[in-house]
Amino acid sequence: MIHGFTTRNWKSRAVRLPQEDSFHISNNGKIIAVADGVTLDCTNGKAVRKSLSGALDIAFHYPRPSHAKKAADLFTSEAVDYIHSYVSFKEEGKSRIKFDNMDRMFKATFSDINHLIKLENGWKNINYADIDYAHNYPAGCTGAVTIENSGKVLWGYLTDCGVAVVSPKGNLKAKTKDEGPGxxxxxxxxxxxxxxxxxxxxxxxxxxxxxxxxxxxxxCGILNGMPEAMYYLRIGVFEKNSEDYLLVYSDGVEEALFSGHEDISGETVDLLRQGNIAGLEKLCRKRVVSEGTLVIKR
Structure with a gap:
């Protein structure tokens, strides 16, 4: 079973802010990527605000398609392709990493995607030697990518996208640290x-x-073409058996899923024990702060 969704709260929909999250799953379901596009300013120089005046600014002055969404889509599609290029799948469905150093695999993946985002931003005349932080800040995203390999989940993530493994009884077995803003x-x-x-x-x-x-x-880090972004890449491994749930998510649903960013919430536990994935999606939709994405696999 594998299921993914992006949900937004009513305020984001009401002010017509474009969707900026993204997710992508490999054809065999072994590789999952999630990204959160970092919202930029409106073209009239105003910050995005969820108010009447903010809604007017977004309606008339926010880029469509969103540059942040382009960065997020680039991350998820390329991350799956890059990781897949490092992996050889055997006929019986098992996989092995082509080389032992998974650090190298994730570093190469994130570095190459960061470079592709820089090239994408280059068309918008971004000067990386002297960035205009006020009026022409480069578009970017945060992201996480996982691959299952012989009872383990190998992961790489940046900032506030994350990865967790939860038992069938709803016990949180492992979770990445939220290193988002603040x-x-x-x-x-x-x-x-x-x-x-x-x-x-x-x-x-x-x-x-x-x-x-x-x-x-x-x-905190953003994959926006700046080389300093790579400092914020985190890499690791979690144990996972065939009955465990794997969760890959953006920060928008973290508070719906977890209590205090550390332990899994009671409602999430109940839904996972029931195997109620539709109910979990409904819970995220109810509690999402702005926009959030979850891919869940068992």
């Missing part, structure tokens, strides 16, 4: 001091200091 340390006071996220100064500070900046411990 999770590595709060910087809200500094942004508020220059006008908050809604101000051009606040967004400039956030993007310049707290994104793709290895020298700032509270920063």
């Amino acid at each position: 999770r590595m340390g709060n910087y809200g006071a500094e942004v508020d001091a220059v006008g908050g996220w809604g101000s051009l100064e606040g967004r400039t500070l956030t993007r310049k200091i707290f994104r793709n900046n290895p020298n700032e411990p509270r920063a």
